[in-house]
Amino acid sequence: MTSAKVEQQAVGSGDAGTATPDEGYRRGLSARQIQMMAIGGAIGTGLFYGSSTGIATIGPSLIACYAAAGLVIFFIMRALGELLTYRPTSGSFADYAREFCGPFAGFVTGWSYWAAWVASCMAEVTAAGHYIAYWWPAVPVWATAAVALGVLFVANLVSVALFGELEFWFATVKVVAIIALIVIGIGVLTFGFSSVGDTASVGHLWADGGFAPHGAWQSMLALQGVVFAYLGVELVGLTAGEAENPKQTLRKAINTLPVRIAVFYVGALIVLLSVLSWTEYTPGVSPFVQVFTRVGIPGAAGIMNFVVLTAALSACNSGIYSAGRMVRGLALNGEAPGVMKRLNGNRLPLPAVVLSTLVMGIGVVVNVVSPDKAFVYITSVSACAGLWTWAMILVAHLRYRAKVRAGLLPTVDFRMPGAPVTNWIALASLVFVVVLMATSSDTRLGLYVWGVWFTVLVIGHQAAKRRAARRILARE
Numbered sequence: 001m002t003s004a005k006v007e008q009q010a011v012g013s014g015d016a017g018t019a020t021p022d023e024g025y026r027r028g029l030s031a032r033q034i035q036m037m038a039i040g041g042a043i044g045t046g047l048f049y050g051s052s053t054g055i056a057t058i059g060p061s062l063i064a065c066y067a068a069a070g071l072v073i074f075f076i077m078r079a080l081g082e083l084l085t086y087r088p089t090s091g092s093f094a095d096y097a098r099e100f101c102g103p104f105a106g107f108v109t110g111w112s113y114w115a116a117w118v119a120s121c122m123a124e125v126t127a128a129g130h131y132i133a134y135w136w137p138a139v140p141v142w143a144t145a146a147v148a149l150g151v152l153f154v155a156n157l158v159s160v161a162l163f164g165e166l167e168f169w170f171a172t173v174k175v176v177a178i179i180a181l182i183v184i185g186i187g188v189l190t191f192g193f194s195s196v197g198d199t200a201s202v203g204h205l206w207a208d209g210g211f212a213p214h215g216a217w218q219s220m221l222a223l224q225g226v227v228f229a230y231l232g233v234e235l236v237g238l239t240a241g242e243a244e245n246p247k248q249t250l251r252k253a254i255n256t257l258p259v260r261i262a263v264f265y266v267g268a269l270i271v272l273l274s275v276l277s278w279t280e281y282t283p284g285v286s287p288f289v290q291v292f293t294r295v296g297i298p299g300a301a302g303i304m305n306f307v308v309l310t311a312a313l314s315a316c317n318s319g320i321y322s323a324g325r326m327v328r329g330l331a332l333n334g335e336a337p338g339v340m341k342r343l344n345g346n347r348l349p350l351p352a353v354v355l356s357t358l359v360m361g362i363g364v365v366v367n368v369v370s371p372d373k374a375f376v377y378i379t380s381v382s383a384c385a386g387l388w389t390w391a392m393i394l395v396a397h398l399r400y401r402a403k404v405r406a407g408l409l410p411t412v413d414f415r416m417p418g419a420p421v422t423n424w425i426a427l428a429s430l431v432f433v434v435v436l437m438a439t440s441s442d443t444r445l446g447l448y449v450w451g452v453w454f455t456v457l458v459i460g461h462q463a464a465k466r467r468a469a470r471r472i473l474a475r476e
Helices: 003-013 029-043 046-086 094-100 102-131 142-157 160-191 215-220 223-230 233-241 247-255 257-274 285-297 300-332 350-360 361-371 374-405 422-436 441-475
Strands: none
Touching: 029 233, 029 247, 046 094, 046 160, 046 215, 046 223, 046 247, 046 285, 046 374, 046 422, 094 102, 094 233, 094 300, 102 142, 102 300, 102 350, 102 361, 102 374, 102 441, 142 160, 142 300, 142 350, 142 361, 142 374, 160 223, 160 257, 160 285, 160 300, 223 233, 223 374, 223 422, 233 247, 233 300, 233 374, 247 422, 257 285, 257 300, 285 300, 285 361, 285 374, 300 350, 350 361, 374 422
16 A cells, blocks of 8 residues: 555545545444444354353353453454554555555455454354244244345445444443343342342352363363454444544544453353353353343343344344445455445445345355354354454554554554553464364364465455456556
8 A cells, every 4th residue: 555545544534524535435423323333342142142152161261261352352452443543444454454464464354354244144143043033933043034134234225324323222232231130130149139049149150160160271162252252343443434533432442342341241241150050051042041031030031032132133234334344445455346346325335235245145044054053163264254354453553563663654642552562462362262263173164164265365366466467557
């Protein structure tokens, strides 16, 4: 990326009223919406749905897994925050990888992040289908998944303000649910009401076989699922091209991340594992549903099922948004078909959103072919792509800092704490997660698919280079 283009984007991004000149988006996302999106982005089906398997498998040590992974995610987000302060852009991770690590890194990062959200949405519509089956068990999961995907697709084509408003209320429902769980759980622990009041105790965190009843190694194996639970926190970086005041809004959203993790993940899990022993949770059933049912709140199971359905729809809604913006960003750099650059009358990337949603529809087919294993397999693929994206954020930040030290780029007032040491700690943690994934037959499949995907990207990048060379020759 040339310095002239960088300067142009930096100047355009500082204007709260217009989008950057080369992006063409409308700044329709308010600070209120982005703040709630940042909160909601850290809360998904990994907590509401997937954590039941983690609890039943490794017990209370799941709390430590979420806390440790949350610290790494904070380092990644602060690195991204510094890059966004330097130059806000809706291309975000791919643009930074391209600028600081080269065209191939930008190409792989852009398409990999697109793949991460496509795979994630496949998992989310899988979960949504299961949640709807709670009320209508006779309806096939694939049918409800297809309907959910179709509704969210239409919503993403109306306006970015509608997308933001949907995410605001989706996030509000999730936040209210977790706060309700924590308040009621503390009430049970303090006053002993309900049928579980006599047995509820923080002692459950260490009394039933210990904090890590199956050993530290078994606990570490759960990190792959934990990593998937955090996928989406970086979404706020993609809103830079459509946020009203990106630098100020995104900075606040990133700085509050530790509080969100401490309350919504660590706090919620402590309450869950104190009200009921980890041995009482059933894999595949939302732990929130199980706790509210045992506490005896009328209709609580149905209410919580609605909440976790909301979480799944929220993640899929965000995925359609993110995937569409990423594909268009790639097209603007000649790394995707030129038709993907087009915007509709509402300044929304219509062709890119259509392409992404059609590919997501493959998830419906996966539900038909392998309904039991679909969630595990798809989340493994999504986690691989997410790990690559996070790693490139950290590497791009390292390269940015090197240029700052050399006097080639200006420093900013929102710096990643502890860099470059924290960069290397976070990178080492991501590599460790990959090693853990290789030890499980289910998650190993994700690595195999990722290897095939990377090979396809190598071929695709070479083809894109040849097309660009032919265009240059034609102009000459």
